[in-house]
Amino acid sequence: MNKLIAIVALAAASTLAIAGGVYTATDHHRSGTHGDHMSGDHHGMTDGTTHAMLTGKPGDPAKVTRTIEVAMNDSMRFTPDTLKFKEGETVRFVVRNEGKIRHEMVIGTMGDLKAHGDMMRTDPTMRHNAAGTISLAPGESGELIWEFGKAADLDFACLVPGHLEAGMTGKIRVN
Numbered sequence: 001m002n003k004l005i006a007i008v009a010l011a012a013a014s015t016l017a018i019a020g021g022v023y024t025a026t027d028h029h030r031s032g033t034h035g036d037h038m039s040g041d042h043h044g045m046t047d048g049t050t051h052a053m054l055t056g057k058p059g060d061p062a063k064v065t066r067t068i069e070v071a072m073n074d075s076m077r078f079t080p081d082t083l084k085f086k087e088g089e090t091v092r093f094v095v096r097n098e099g100k101i102r103h104e105m106v107i108g109t110m111g112d113l114k115a116h117g118d119m120m121r122t123d124p125t126m127r128h129n130a131a132g133t134i135s136l137a138p139g140e141s142g143e144l145i146w147e148f149g150k151a152a153d154l155d156f157a158c159l160v161p162g163h164l165e166a167g168m169t170g171k172i173r174v175n
């Protein structure tokens with residue numbers, strides 16, 4: 001049992017590379033609402049990682065080249081669920097939670113999303129406050145501005161426990 005506790009503690013204390021930055025589990029514990037998503041707060045974030053160059057980074061609102069509306073719903077789906085961008089393109093995502101439960105949109109690689117989803121299951125009350133993420137209560141809308149990095153196949157998903165497993169994912173192609 002002590003070994004299991006040590007493993008869980010180590011996993012919670014370790015950093016994860018996801019959605020354009022490296023952050024620790026403690027960065028998530030600032031719960032809240034629409035205002036605590038990707039608002040330029042980079043607490044716990046570092047720049048310059050290979051992962052960040054792959055997925056992108058927080059975008060400059062003055063450099064937005066287009067706006068994409070994304071809806072999330074309780075059918076565990078995003079609309080649209082397939083997106084294409086050019087290297088270096090800065091996009092404004094206007095995200096709406098049309099459901100009756102909390103949903104998130106987190107940009108990253110599927111490996112990173114699954115690893116972070118595992119961490120979310122240990123603390124389902126976590127709220128994201130890192131680059132490339134938005135967490136919305138039922139009926140809320142918000143914006144996520146993202147500058148995509150190098151050509152890559154990326155993903156986005158809802159990391160509320162059980163949602164990724166239910167298929168709440170989408171694909172991003174950057175070329």
